[in-house]
Amino acid sequence: MTSTTTTPSSVTPAVALDGVTKVYGRGAQAVLALDGVSLDVAPGEFVCLVGASGCGKSTLLNLVAGLDRPSGGQVRVAGSEQSAGLMFQEPALFPWLTVAANVELPLRLRGLPRAERKERVAELLRTVHLGEFGGRRPHELSGGMRQRVALARTLALDTPVLLMDEPFGALDAMTRDILHDELERIWSERQLSVLFVTHNVREAARLADRIILLSSRPGRIIYSTRVDIPRPRRIDSAEVAAIAAEVTDRLRTEVGRHGQ
Numbered sequence: 559m560t561s562t563t564t565t566p567s568s569v570t571p572a573v574a575l576d577g578v579t580k581v582y583g584r585g586a587q588a589v590l591a592l593d594g595v596s597l598d599v600a601p602g603e604f605v606c607l608v609g610a611s612g613c614g615k616s617t618l619l620n621l622v623a624g625l626d627r628p629s630g631g632q633v634r635v636a637g638s639e640q641s642a643g644l645m646f647q648e649p650a651l652f653p654w655l656t657v658a659a660n661v662e663l664p665l666r667l668r669g670l671p672r673a674e675r676k677e678r679v680a681e682l683l684r685t686v687h688l689g690e691f692g693g694r695r696p697h698e699l700s701g702g703m704r705q706r707v708a709l710a711r712t713l714a715l716d717t718p719v720l721l722m723d724e725p726f727g728a729l730d731a732m733t734r735d736i737l738h739d740e741l742e743r744i745w746s747e748r749q750l751s752v753l754f755v756t757h758n759v760r761e762a763a764r765l766a767d768r769i770i771l772l773s774s775r776p777g778r779i780i781y782s783t784r785v786d787i788p789r790p791r792r793i794d795s796a797e798v799a800a801i802a803a804e805v806t807d808r809l810r811t812e813v814g815r816h817g818q
């Protein structure tokens with residue numbers, strides 16, 4: 559069993575969780591969501607977090623994003639004030655704004671001058687292959703395209719760390735497959751550190767440098783495996799299937815232990 563997973567001490571991690579505990583509520587109503595989680599994400603590393611429903615995956619991402627504070631332990635994200643961008647299963651775009659205006663929002667909030675904003679938006683839309691769609695409204699786009707817009711908007715934050723909470727969970731398999739390729743390209747080009755939550759073990763084996771398995775509540779790290787399959791990978795390859803089978807076995811044992 560692995561309760562701690564860290565990077566070598568010579569490298570400053572992009573994300574470092576040290577003995578992180580999260581309790582929701584108080585007294586008899588208290589829920590221990592995370593219990594003593596220690597985890598480092600190295601610069602440029604792609605880490606996937608998997609676990610049964612309710613094991614605390616979203617809680618962990620929210621703590622790294624700074625949306626909530628741990629009850630115990632420490633969360634550190636390398637870099638300046640806002641170092642982690644967060645993306646969800648729902649694209650959460652403003653429906654009354656164009657695609658370009660949605661992507662521009664974080665740039666406005668960062669106070670970038672207008673000309674620079676326009677240039678950055680055009681570059682970001684090209685990055686996610688939506689260069690021609692800046693003038694559309696979100697309802698005119700497919701689900702996959704909307705997630706591309708959400709990704710461009712998250713990239714507009716210019717953070718070295720990308721936090722993704724089941725970003726492709728609502729998409730069909732083909733669209734998801736294409737977005738895996740796109741995300742892998744962007745991650746590698748921009749040398750991002752990614753913490754990616756998914757229920758889909760194959761998706762984790764397709765994308766991750768390292769897969770971390772959380773136990774059912776309270777969330778503790780119970781297993782961690784490095785994925786050394788060369789990139790680019792195929793989700794339907796035998797190597798990805800073999801890693802996915804290994805992680806699924808661990809997950810099954812864990813879920814069975816809790817009678818879920």
Ligand SMILES: Nc1ncnc2c1ncn2[C@@H]1O[C@H](COP(=O)(O)OP(=O)(O)OP(=O)(O)O)[C@@H](O)[C@H]1O
Pocket residue numbers: 582583589590591609610611612613614615616617618775
């Ligand atoms: N604000 C809250 N108040 C009380 N309990 C909460 C709160 N938020 C989450 N929880 C509980 O903490 C535990 C972890 O929740 P969390 O949403 O992090 O799990 P998850 O692994 O992301 O779940 P899922 O896979 O279903 O999205 C769950 O048991 C949940 O019910």
